[in-house]
Amino acid sequence: MDDAELDGAPRKSFIEAIHDTLLEEMRADERTVVLGEDVGRRGGVFRVTAGLLEEFGEERVIDTPLAESGIIGSAIGMALNGLRPIAEIQFLDFIHSAMDQIMNEAARIRYRSNNDFCCPLVIRVPFGGGVHGALYHSQSIEAVFVHTPGLKVVTPATPADAKGLLRTAIHDDDPVLYLEHKKMYRLIKGPVPEGVYDVPFGQARVVQEGTDATIIAYGMMVHEARQAATEVARETGTSIEVIDLRSLKPLDEATVVDSVKKTGKALVVTEANGLCSVASEVAALIGEEAFAYLDAPVTRVTAPDVPAMPFSPPLEHAFMVDAEKIGAALRRLIAF
Amino acid sequence: MDDAELDGAPRKSFIEAIHDTLLEEMRADERTVVLGEDVGRRGGVFRVTAGLLEEFGEERVIDTPLAESGIIGSAIGMALNGLRPIAEIQFLDFIHSAMDQIMNEAARIRYRSNNDFCCPLVIRVPFGGGVHGALYHSQSIEAVFVHTPGLKVVTPATPADAKGLLRTAIHDDDPVLYLEHKKMYRLIKGPVPEGVYDVPFGQARVVQEGTDATIIAYGMMVHEARQAATEVARETGTSIEVIDLRSLKPLDEATVVDSVKKTGKALVVTEANGLCSVASEVAALIGEEAFAYLDAPVTRVTAPDVPAMPFSPPLEHAFMVDAEKIGAALRRLIAF
């Protein structure tokens, strides 16, 4: 989707884009059902599913018991018997008890049955920090799902991508983890083209072009990276390329590698804990594929290896990756 | 522990070393309890806990109901009330339903309580492939635990380290995931010094010194790497350094980085799926810390992004990382 299509499109918040797309897709295909805790009467604790119960009724908009493994497990059963379930896990921090159903079941059903069965399942989950959510309402553990073959993992950073990626996810015949950064719900607004369109998986988005360094990010960090890039570019008279991965699995290796071949410097950003993270993977990839083009070490900006985030604002600020920390690393990288 | 100490020490199989250490530690500290499925009457499905029930009785050697989350959850409660539980999860493939208790509870108890509580818990788990275990008796998902702050993760590759690392784990006041490669149980034998000794966490072992390239591996892959190194070295007249990480979290960054600074070439090996794996982390680390010393791209040899392993021998062989595949990558790296 190029800027032309975006120009003049109506502006929506991130959450509106997701909500409206759910509404459209449920209207378009009666096999779709939404299930999760508080998705019906309450319309979701973030109100993403507001109004769906009223329009589609209790049978297609299911307020489930408080049981994450049961939610994903029964959603898998629904997918195996002709429905297109869209499950919500209320916070990524609470997905752990469903990992057996996600990793051992949903992700492996096609492979283990040698293509006799498949599992068209979308799992929507709010994730990410900076909202004073403390240890259990702030987590970013996407890496463990990227590590798991058979899954797809996407993280829109704009309302337009939120719509396009959700459509693609709902139409995909394999399980997709659709991660919604909760800080973006009302903070991020942008143009969202009318009518149906897909944003294909495995295609990163070049947020802005540049020649002196490449920042690779996803989710809320795309916005922090862009801010850092603007400030540092102004300061240092350089031009910074910013890439939004959008889809973590499959990963758009070509766009990342080509960009770094061009700029020679790479800064990989995630707000998640750093070890075995998406930043580790992208950094390793660049080191393997763009070795001869690197003018500086591939640098990672990640959360420290601390089981945060802490609740108290000063602690949260100390822990959280933001434009300031990205900027500092970017300055060092440019000066290298 | 240097070779001197090992020389003349009695030889034991990997499984004997683990079994004997459990026995000694349970004799030494009556706060220790062993719990898991089939650990008592059956002495474990691999016989690691054979004889413990007879010596320590049903109260300290607990055949639990079939419930992994319950096993880890109650083990945490035991640790919080004065015991030193050593829990067994029968296969790493079945640990998923306990991930909530491991990642959200055990790993976070000290941090979230600001050091008021701690969770001295050892979780022993057989892992790894090459035993015709198919999709659900072969997994290597250690990366998801390395990604989780608050945990420690170790993977002995020799009987001597099996003893020393298990002792350190049982005496540690934080939760430790102790991973036992099931293919090594009876295949790998070696000297095991008598008496008590610790192998500290966060210290890699230089298996053999070399000057032309460094292979970094852990678990069963250490033995495959060593074989590959020997063959390729003979062939090419080079000398290859082989490093056994032993402890994945904390990671011995210095030993890895210094070795690569010396050899200029790094091959990182894991039998796990590659994306966001320990190999990704180590490769990214080397790219960051040894950038100026690299004569070739840091190369990874990992399992492909396939939810295997498949059962049928030809499929398993095609999937599995082994000396042959490591050797091929090593030749390319040396020729670079």
Place this chain on the structure above:
Amino acid sequence: MATEVTRVPDEAVKRAFEAGAVSRNGAISVHMPLDHVDVGAGTITAAVTPPSMGDVGLSHATLRELYSFVALARALDERMWQLNRAGRAPFVVSGQGHEAAQVGAAFALDRSKDVVLPYYRDLALSLVFGLTARDVMMSALARAADPASGARQMPAHYGSAKLRIITSSSPVSTQIPHATGVAYAAKLRGTGQVSLTCFGEGGASKGDFHEACNFAGVHKLPVIFFCENNRYAISVPLERQMAIDNVADRAAGYGFPGVIVDGTDLLAVYQVVKAAADRARRGDGPTLVEAKVYRFHPHTSDDDDRAYRSPDEVKAWRARDPLALFEARLREVGALDDESLAEIRTRITGEVDAATEAAEQAPFPDPVTFDRHVYAER
């Protein structure tokens, strides 16, 4: 269930069946068919001894068909053990002792549309749903023609989209919530399907059992939770697995009936599951059926059961071999005689031999295919 007990000398077995008859939270005893009984939440003990053929209403031909399934499952199981001992089959999971319960349950369903979600012991159940001896041997010998997985999974991981046998995995009890979801889809889509999922008493200790039963109860879904209680989870005995005698007693906590049935009595199981399926189709919701069975062999070919149970105990249970019991019954009612029996046996031996031969000739999967079908291929 006195008449049962008199047929069984061993005390342990006697106690087991008495436990079935009187459940700690006040089980009541009723006679089949279940749907003549007002079944609220609570535990019912199905005592059908001796079975009244009138109630069952199956022709002699049908009874012979049922017998053939039990006998075929037994013959295949024995053949796999032979191949394993001969080093030709890498791994065996045995269902011997469970066959009557499985055949009775599967046969009570509508095989033209119902859905089963088996676990690794359910060879006999899968045969009734259309799996062939050839299919079984292909997977036992890890050949490409294994219909469940193309030899990607271990043997005994049954599955076939065409036969409505849902692909199964190794983690215990993960299939139980799938059964709930399958039933939810059936209800929403109005397909009239019933789903039935099987698991052991050990599997009933997993959280997934609880979460799946609860969700199914809330929505009164057409699902049958079928527990094959063989008193051991590998080596862990019943009294270390749970503090109650009957898994069925848990149904009351989910708002639907739990039924305890003698799993060595094929017709009793048939009637109980039939009643549960009718109930499900009527929209009255789930039923938890607990079949009391025993596993004659070690857990798998990797296990040694002498570590945790006595040869005498096994011997006592073998006296209740469901194959022998069913044969005796069919002779009683004149549905089987030496001649028809010989004929069935010859046919089955032929099938098993042919299947074994075919599998041993059949190719292994092509290594280059190992990374296919991780995702849909476009």
Place this chain on the structure above:
Amino acid sequence: MATEVTRVPDEAVKRAFEAGAVSRNGAISVHMPLDHVDVGAGTITAAVTPPSMGDVGLSHATLRELYSFVALARALDERMWQLNRAGRAPFVVSGQGHEAAQVGAAFALDRSKDVVLPYYRDLALSLVFGLTARDVMMSALARAADPASGARQMPAHYGSAKLRIITSSSPVSTQIPHATGVAYAAKLRGTGQVSLTCFGEGGASKGDFHEACNFAGVHKLPVIFFCENNRYAISVPLERQMAIDNVADRAAGYGFPGVIVDGTDLLAVYQVVKAAADRARRGDGPTLVEAKVYRFHPHTSDDDDRAYRSPDEVKAWRARDPLALFEARLREVGALDDESLAEIRTRITGEVDAATEAAEQAPFPDPVTFDRHVYAER
């Protein structure tokens, strides 16, 4: 529990308590104290109305102490809401409506050694175990002096090693298996401790509830599973959470008693939990106690309950405000009068004011400490 019902006009409430009185799997009604009753597995409805002070055997001074805990919890809760509306407290979880159940339960334990594993509603329970108004305000305002976590966790995540209040987290029901393990350690070490863990009826849908209860039943552990059933899990009503009326009915599936008690009746809860604790200490094993309560406020300060329940319903339940009910009772028996009441109220207001002030003066955690205590520091 007819006398209860007459005190309550609203139909919904009436039904709720009738449900308590007659449980679907055949609950029986008994009178306190429980340990005069032979308690096998099964459901018991504790009907103690009006409470016989003779049975309870508490002095007027003690009754006033109990009242003070309820009143202090209420006052702190209300103050936190005020601070929240004023933008001075970022987040509030309210226990209003649950206080009598919590105080009755906590007081029935031995506070010199027993262990509690609360959930986020358990302010009143934690106060009885020694948490102070000051502690509460420090965590409400995220100050360094928060004893539970040094302001690392959200408010209402109670914990204190010294007070034997086990550190709590946000994922629902993870504390239930911890309580089982704590009890296992108590039994093995012979400490004579009882553990009590709290959770909502929504929490009883999680697999961890099932796995923890089952394990505790198998080993007859000294643990009390205390369910505060307030009929909603955020917005999800009871009938979408489970197909039965009483969580207590599940106890039968684990081999221990389940007791249903009116959670607005402090003395009834006290007697039930006391009986359960005695039972646990006698070595007779776990008890599942279900207190029927109601949450007067939205789920948290981030919730809006008008989306899922009617003001009338809330109003009807407020007519059963446990604070008012307990005050009335104590006046009846002469344990409270205007004077003693005024004195208690003044003391409490003073405590809450002082605590608020202290917290507002207190420093936030030092940012440089954010990465400490991930592991033991050497």
